[in-house]
Amino acid sequence: TQLLEQSPQFLSIQEGENLTVYCNSSSVFSSLQWYRQEPGEGPVLLVTVVTGGEVKKLKRLTFQFGDARKDSSLHITAAQPGDTGLYLCAGEYNNNDMRFGAGTRLTVKP
Amino acid sequence: GAGVSQTPSNKVTEKGKYVELRCDPISGHTALYWYRQSLGQGPEFLIYFQGTGAADDSGLPNDRFFAVRPEGSVSTLKIQRTERGDSAVYLCASSTGLNTEAFFGQGTRLTVV
Incomplete structure (x- = not known):
């Protein structure tokens, strides 16, 4: 059983569309991180959210941490083919222990 | 080096053999993680x-798996009597502490063949 549930598992959209992916847990986290992973590479950090209700923006990406610090969402505006990849959320506990979700595999078609 | 280094990049071994996987974290990073990723x-x-000690080893699937970090830097993941189901990509990450980026x-x- 995954501690962090990500949805949807797969998402295929056309260039220019908007999308939202979700990360949910019954656990409370000290922080939640979003990573993007390309084939053959390790995950690379996109953002860390720490405060409940926090919203962070990174160009066309908007990240939100739930008020109770149990869930998060990632919204991409006007998706581009370069956004294609595996998006992973990771919850960090107070002792610095970190767990990942299974990921959302995004494909953006030109 | 500047980043986390893992060696070897590829390892093919026969079922039943012993393997060691090495992780060289970023200098000064006290936290080190091992993950396994299937396709x-x-x-x-x-x-x-956290440092030299295993703060949480609850994810090790069974007693064939063992990991050490004797000097608080390099870590080795050891797998005994390998099985075909152990085939995966083994990822290592390090960080400086709470709420910081894991590299x-x-x-x-x-x-495992």
């Missing part, structure tokens, strides 16, 4: 070190 899946937690190596692809 199309997220990283599955194995073990987390990943490129992984070791282990194939």
